[in-house]
Amino acid sequence: MEKNVIETDVLIIGGGTAGCLAAVELKELYPNLSVTIMEKAHVDRSGCLAGGMNAINAYLNPGETPESFTKYVRFDSCGLVREDLVLSMSELFEYTVKKVEKWGLPILCDEKGNYVPRGRWNIKINGESLKPIIAKAAKNAGAKILNWVTATNFLISDGRIAGAMGFGIRNGNFFIVKAKATIIATGGAAGIYKPNNAHDAQHKTWYSPYNTGAGYAMGIRAGAEMTSFEMRYIGLRVKDTIAPTGTIALGVGAPQINSKGEKFMAAKYAHIGGDGAPTPYRSHGPLQEIKEGRGPVYLDTRHITSQQARDLKSAFLDMYPSMVLYWAANEIDPSKEPVEVQTTEPYIVGGHTQSGYWVDVNRKTSIDGLYAAGDVSGGAPYKFVSGCWAEGVIAARAAGEYVQKVGFAEIEDEILKAEQERVFNPLLNHTHKKDGINHYDMEVRMQKIMEEYAGGAATFYEVNEERLQVARRRLSTMPDQFQYLIAEDLHELMKAHEVIDRVYVAQVLVEHMMYRKETRWPGYCTRTDFTELDDTNWLKFVNSRRDPETGNIEMFTRPYEQIVPGDRYKPR
Amino acid sequence: MPVIIHTDKCNECHGSTNPPCVRMCPGDLWMKDPKTGKILMRNPSDCWDCLPCVKVCPQEAIEFRLSYQLGFQTARLLPHIHDTRDFITWELIDTKGNIDKFTIRTKILPVELDEKIEGVTPDQYAI
Numbered sequence: 001m002e003k004n005v006i007e008t009d010v011l012i013i014g015g016g017t018a019g020c021l022a023a024v025e026l027k028e029l030y031p032n033l034s035v036t037i038m039e040k041a042h043v044d045r046s047g048c049l050a051g052g053m054n055a056i057n058a059y060l061n062p063g064e065t066p067e068s069f070t071k072y073v074r075f076d077s078c079g080l081v082r083e084d085l086v087l088s089m090s091e092l093f094e095y096t097v098k099k100v101e102k103w104g105l106p107i108l109c110d111e112k113g114n115y116v117p118r119g120r121w122n123i124k125i126n127g128e129s130l131k132p133i134i135a136k137a138a139k140n141a142g143a144k145i146l147n148w149v150t151a152t153n154f155l156i157s158d159g160r161i162a163g164a165m166g167f168g169i170r171n172g173n174f175f176i177v178k179a180k181a182t183i184i185a186t187g188g189a190a191g192i193y194k195p196n197n198a199h200d201a202q203h204k205t206w207y208s209p210y211n212t213g214a215g216y217a218m219g220i221r222a223g224a225e226m227t228s229f230e231m232r233y234i235g236l237r238v239k240d241t242i243a244p245t246g247t248i249a250l251g252v253g254a255p256q257i258n259s260k261g262e263k264f265m266a267a268k269y270a271h272i273g274g275d276g277a278p279t280p281y282r283s284h285g286p287l288q289e290i291k292e293g294r295g296p297v298y299l300d301t302r303h304i305t306s307q308q309a310r311d312l313k314s315a316f317l318d319m320y321p322s323m324v325l326y327w328a329a330n331e332i333d334p335s336k337e338p339v340e341v342q343t344t345e346p347y348i349v350g351g352h353t354q355s356g357y358w359v360d361v362n363r364k365t366s367i368d369g370l371y372a373a374g375d376v377s378g379g380a381p382y383k384f385v386s387g388c389w390a391e392g393v394i395a396a397r398a399a400g401e402y403v404q405k406v407g408f409a410e411i412e413d414e415i416l417k418a419e420q421e422r423v424f425n426p427l428l429n430h431t432h433k434k435d436g437i438n439h440y441d442m443e444v445r446m447q448k449i450m451e452e453y454a455g456g457a458a459t460f461y462e463v464n465e466e467r468l469q470v471a472r473r474r475l476s477t478m479p480d481q482f483q484y485l486i487a488e489d490l491h492e493l494m495k496a497h498e499v500i501d502r503v504y505v506a507q508v509l510v511e512h513m514m515y516r517k518e519t520r521w522p523g524y525c526t527r528t529d530f531t532e533l534d535d536t537n538w539l540k541f542v543n544s545r546r547d548p549e550t551g552n553i554e555m556f557t558r559p560y561e562q563i564v565p566g567d568r569y570k571p572r
Numbered sequence: 573m574p575v576i577i578h579t580d581k582c583n584e585c586h587g588s589t590n591p592p593c594v595r596m597c598p599g600d601l602w603m604k605d606p607k608t609g610k611i612l613m614r615n616p617s618d619c620w621d622c623l624p625c626v627k628v629c630p631q632e633a634i635e636f637r638l639s640y641q642l643g644f645q646t647a648r649l650l651p652h653i654h655d656t657r658d659f660i661t662w663e664l665i666d667t668k669g670n671i672d673k674f675t676i677r678t679k680i681l682p683v684e685l686d687e688k689i690e691g692v693t694p695d696q697y698a699i
Contacts, residue, residue: 040600041597041598041599041600042595042596042598044595044596044624044681044683045596045598045622045624045628047598050598050620050622050624051620051621051622051623051624104679104681105679106677106678106679126676126677126678126679128627128660128676128678129678129679129680129681132680132681133679133681136681147595147689148600148689169600170689171689197639197641197642198641199617199639199641200574200616200617200639200641201574201617201639201641201642202617202618203599203617203619203620203621204574204620204621204639204642205620208598208620208622209599209618209620210598210599210620240642241642310674313664313674314674314676317660317662317674317676318676318678321621321623321636321649321651322621322638322649324649324662324664324674325636325638325643325647325648325649325664326638326642326643328643328647328649328664328665328666328667328672329638329643329644329645329647329666329667330643330644331666331667491600491603491614494600
C-alpha cells in the first residue's frame with residue numbers, strides 16, 4: 001500500500017458548492033498560497049449539484065435586504081437562528097451569484113436585463129451545468145484537485161487541525177494531507193433513516209445519497225462542537241420521485257389540498273402564514289392530514305395552463321429530469337390533476353436547517369485551524385446554493401488570513417499508523433477471509449434503529465424520551481461492530497466508511513433530540529412528551545461535544561442573540 | 573434498474589482508460605470491467621438518477637430508466653446536446669409512444685474522452 005504525503009497551505013475537504021467557491025476566493029486573494037481540494041468523486045459532477053439546479057433560492061430580490069432576509073429565515077426556523085451567520089451570508093449572495101454568472105451560468109433575465117424573481121428570495125437559472133461551471137472555475141484559479149480521495153479523519157496536533165487523512169478510492173493509496181488551515185465542506189448526511197423508496201429505487205432520494213456525513217463524523221471524532229442536530233430536515237416532496245416542490249408551489253402558486261379537496265394549510269395554519277407557513281409546518285400540516293385519514297395530499301396544480309405545465313417540465317429538466325419521465329410514465333398531466341406529495345426521510349443538512357459545526361461569524365469552528373462552510377456548517381439555515389457559496393467565501397477569507405501566521409504541524413507516526421489500520425481494516429478482513437458484516441447490512445441495521453426508535457417516517461417523525469433511549473442503547477453497540485466490516489474492493493471500502501460515519505452522526509442526533517424538551521419544529525422533530533414550543537426554557541441552541549478520549553457525548557446549550565429587531569414569528 | 577447501457581452504441585471512448593461516464597458519476601458507480609474492458613455499473617440500485625453520465629456520453633449510449641416500481645414502460649427521456657453546447661433538447665416519449673420535445677438553454681463545458689489519474693495505472697482502476 002502506497003502513501004501519498006502532500007503539503008498544502010489550505011486544504012478544502014469536499015469540492016462541491018461551498019468548496020469550489022472557497023478555492024476560487026483563496027486563490028484570488030492569495031495567488032501564492034497552495035490550495036488543495038480533496039474530493040471523493042470528481043469535482044466536475046460531485047455533491048448536491050451533480051444533477052443541476054433550476055433556481056437560486058437565496059437571493060435578495062429588489063426591495064429586500066440582509067435584515068429582511070434574516071427576519072424571514074428566523075420566522076421560517078420558528079424563531080431560533082444564528083442571526084449573525086444569516087446576516088453575513090446574505091451580504092454575499094449578490095457577490096457570489098454575479099461571479100458564477102460571469103463564469104457562464106445562464107440566469108433568466110427580463111428585457112431590461114434584470115433577474116426574473118420567483119418569490120422574495122428566488123431567481124430562475126438554467127443550471128443543468130452549474131456544477132461543471134464552478135468546478136472549472138476552481139481549476140482555472142489554480143487549486144490542486146485530488147479527485148477520488150475520500151477523507152476519513154483530521155490530522156490533529158496540539159489541539160489544532162493540521163490537515164486530514166483519507167484514501168484514494170481508485171488507487172487505494174493512503175493520503176496524508178498536511179495543511180496550515182482546513183476548510184470542511186463535505187455537505188450533510190442522507191441515508192441515516194430508511195429511504196423513501198426500496199429495492200432498486202433506494203437512492204431515489206432528494207438529498208444526494210453520496211453525502212453521508214463524513215464531515216460531521218470527522219468533527220465529532222475530533223471533539224468539535226456541534227449544534228442543532230435535532231433540527232432535522234424533512235421536506236415536502238413530490239410523491240415517489242422525491243422531487244423538490246418549490247418548483248411547483250412557488251413556480252405556479254399551487255396550494256396544498258387533502259383528499260377532500262380542502263386547502264388545509266390556509267384553513268388550519270392561517271395564523272402562521274397558511275401555505276406560506278414556516279417550512280417545518282409545510283411538512284407537519286400534510287402529515288397530520290394523512291395521519292387523521294384525509295390523505296393523499298396534493299399540490300393543487302389544476303388551474304395551470306398547458307403552457308405553464310410545459311414550463312414546469314422544462315424547469316424540472318434543469319434539475320430533476322426524472323420528474324418529467326415519471327409524469328410521462330404514469331400518464332399524469334399536472335394541469336389536469338393535482339400533484340401528490342409526501343415527506344422525505346429525515347436528512348441532517350445545515351444548508352436547509354441548521355445542523356452542523358458551531359462556528360463563529362468567520363465560519364471558524366471550535367477547533368483552531370478548522371473552518372466549516374455549506375451544509376456541514378450549522379446555525380444558518382436557508383443557505384441552499386448561494387448561501388453555501390457565501391460561506392465558502394467567508395471561510396476562505398478567514399482561513400487565508402489564518403495561514404499567514406502558522407506553519408505546518410508535526411504529526412506523530414502513531415496517529416498515522418492507527419488511522420491507516422482503521423481505514424483499511426475492512427479490506428484486510430476480506431483478504432483474511434474473516435466472517436464479517438457487509439456495509440449494506442450495517443446500513444440497514446442503523447436505518448432500522450433510527451426509523452423505529454428515533455422518529456422515522458413510519459412513526460410520523462415523532463419521538464419521545466423512552467423511544468430515544470432504545471435508539472441510544474442499540475446504537476451504542478454499533479461502534480464495537482465496525483471491526484467486523486468487510487470490503488471486497490475500494491468502492492466497498494468507501495461504502496464501509498460511509499456507514500461508520502453515519503453511525504457517529506446518528507448517535508449525536510439521538511442525544512440532541514433527547515436534550516431539547518420542547519417541540520420547536522413540528523414535522524422535523526415532534527416530541528410526543530413535550531408537544532409545545534417553549535420559549536421560556538428553550539429559546540437557545542442545543543450543542544454537543546464528543547470527548548475524543550472517552551467517547552462520551554456532552555450536551556449543553558448556547559444562548560440565542562436577537563440582532564434584527566421585530567417579532568420573531570413574523571416573516572417581515 | 574435506473575440506467576441502461578446500449579452496448580451497440582458504446583465504443584468505450586476509443587480505449588479510454590477513464591472515460592467520461594466513469595469520471596462523472598458522483599457515486600463511483602460506473603467502472604470499466606477489468607476483464608472485458610466494457611463499461612458497467614457496479615450496483616444499479618445505488619444510482620441517484622442524476623444523469624451526468626447520460627448527458628456526458630458522446631455516443632448517447634447510456635439511457636436513464638425509471639425504476640419499474642415508479643413508472644410504466646416504455647416511457648423514455650433522451651437528452652440530446654446541441655453541437656454548439658449551449659442547448660439541450662430533451663426528447664420525451666410517453667407510454668403510448670407520443671413524442672414531446674423541450675429545448676433548454678445551458679452551458680455545456682467540453683469534456684475530454686480520457687483523464688489520467690495521478691499516480692494510477694489503468695489496471696488499478698478496478699480492484
